[in-house]
Amino acid sequence: MAPRLERFVSPGKGNGLRATASIRRGELVYSTEPLACCVSNRLARDVCHHCFTRRETLLRCSHCKMARYCNISCQKQAWSGHKRECKCLRSLLPRIPTDSVRLAARLIFALLSTSKGSSEELYTLEEHESHLSSMPEQKKQGLSQLASMLDLYLQQEVLGLAQEMTSALPPSCQEPLSLIAKVTCNCFTISDGELQEIGVGLYPSLSLLNHDCRPNCVMVFEGTKLQLRAVRDINPEEELTISYIETLSLTEDRRRQLEDQYHFMCHCQHCDSQDKDELMLSGDEASWSLLKEALPRLEGQKAESDWQALLESCSHLLSTIGANVPDDNLYKLRITDVALDASIHLGLWEEAVKYGERTLPVYRQYYPDPHPVHGVQLMRIGKLQHYLERIEDALDTFKQAYQIIKLTHGDSHPLTTDLLMKMEECRAEMDQQSSIARRHLSRTP
Structure with missing residues (x-):
């Protein structure tokens, strides 16, 4: 057992894990097989x-x-x-x-x-x-x-x-x-490097980790191996926390999910302050309520892989009702993300990158700490920009993704390696373009 964490009784929570030494953000705290x-x-x-x-x-x-x-x-x-x-x-x-x-x-x-x-x-x-x-x-x-x-x-x-x-x-x-x-x-949901669910597993010692809606650690997987990494600097004797759920939700919805699934009421600072709720519900309520009501129907189309109908629905909602709602609104963001997925499945890359780029400033606001979800979203958009030969934009987006992924996944994770290769491809293509441009200029009378 790594000496960097130990079991203790967390006030008001029962068993927990805490640091036994200072931990820097990005450091691997613990790694285990199921x-x-x-x-x-x-x-x-x-x-x-x-x-x-x-x-x-x-x-x-x-x-x-x-x-x-x-x-x-x-x-x-x-x-x-x-x-x-x-x-x-x-x-x-x-x-x-x-x-x-x-x-x-x-x-x-x-x-x-x-x-x-x-x-x-x-x-x-x-x-x-x-x-x-x-x-x-x-x-x-x-x-x-x-x-x-x-x-x-x-x-x-x-x-x-x-x-x-x-x-x-x-x-x-x-x-x-x-x-x-x-x-x-x-049990823990096992996901691939891009956070898509692929299985379930039991990791007994890490079941001691308590929840926080803005945690100081994240879990990523390499195959079935679970890696716990710090996303903030952690002091000796400070409790290590993870999020049990996807945190991009209203306080009321997060608390309900945690109570239904894990049988406790969350009183973390993020929940008690409800600090992002007002931003998530920004804009005209009559308009975003219609977007909220449309989501179950959209999720149904997504479950049936009816991508054409799904994209048409999203596009119509965003161009009509969505025009009265800022991009920060939670329900508009969700529909924009669904439109991104549908566009990718249909091979409509210009559409996909348009929707994806609209989500990035919003993700930056809702994920202030290095977070795998934000890093993976940046990487997806960078790949679209690269495919469309927007090389400088792609390199910039990949660089932003790397600043997150290197901390959440570590230097040796396959996703980090893939990202570094993408960045090198962009640099090589930019060098080639510069070389061609110089040769062209040298031949101009």
């Missing part, structure tokens, strides 16, 4: 189930027909963790259990494995909160259904292993409902 993880069902065909790399073509497990791998090497390395899961998946075909059920089962298999030692000494699975006692009855019923699915899923594999499970699992995890509740409350 105790258990799985690729999300919706991306099961697109992501390697061992290294979590996206690929266009993947080898498929010939038995369960679900797990996919980059190559034979990934498949062999994954087999020790997949062999029990494979049997369970085959027993349910063509049904596929939910991500949380598969993760809970993988956790059991990891704990049953004699080769899986407990390297997570800060926080044991037994100590993880299930929050069942404070959970609304409706949510508890939903978890009960998942627990029943877990029982059914495990039926084939754990037959005759009851004794082994009793000795390997903590008492509070032997009951399916409690285990499912612990998993859903404490």
Whole structure:
């Protein structure tokens, strides 16, 4: 365990993690592999189930027909963790259990494995909160259904292993409902370098991190490895915090999501001051209310990948109602972002860069600290500018992205390496253009 953090009792929050020494922003505080993880069902065909790399073509497990791998090497390395899961998946075909059920089962298999030692000494699975006692009855019923699915899923594999499970699992995890509740409350969404969700995982010690809507640390992933990095200078004995949710929302909405999902009311400084709410709701209320009401319909079109209709809807809203609302308004920003996504999917690069550039000043206001979301947005816009041969603009945007990404992802992360390569490409192209221009001038009489 790195000596830079330690467990402590955080006033009003319970368990937490704090720094044992000064930490500079951008420094790697902690790095760990998951105790258990799985690729999300919706991306099961697109992501390697061992290294979590996206690929266009993947080898498929010939038995369960679900797990996919980059190559034979990934498949062999994954087999020790997949062999029990494979049997369970085959027993349910063509049904596929939910991500949380598969993760809970993988956790059991990891704990049953004699080769899986407990390297997570800060926080044991037994100590993880299930929050069942404070959970609304409706949510508890939903978890009960998942627990029943877990029982059914495990039926084939754990037959005759009851004794082994009793000795390997903590008492509070032997009951399916409690285990499912612990998993859903404490798992982390695993994302790729561009912050797109690819899976879920359990990282027990980092479950000690408490939430803040303006945290001093961020988490990024390299494959399944979770890296905790500081985004502000942190003093010895200062608590380390992360955000459990996407923070670009109104205080009321953030608090509701945190209470529904994690069972606490947030009283961080950002929430208690509600310092960005007025800006997020700037402009004519009658107009932005219509934008807010349109969002569920737009999200539905996005879920159906109806990109043409989606872009037409966004374009109409932004050119009519949106004209009365400043770009800072939260709902206008969301619709502009949706228009950006739709334009990219349709290959309309001029449209995409127009929408993307409108979001950048707003992102700068809402993400005052180095934040992966801001860095990735800059990188996306830089790639569009580069494709459209706006080389100087692209280099400037890439430089802004690099100032963020080098702190949030670190120098060795693949996204940082990709960004440095893009910057070098821009410089080389600018040098080539200058060289051509000089030769042209030298030939002019």
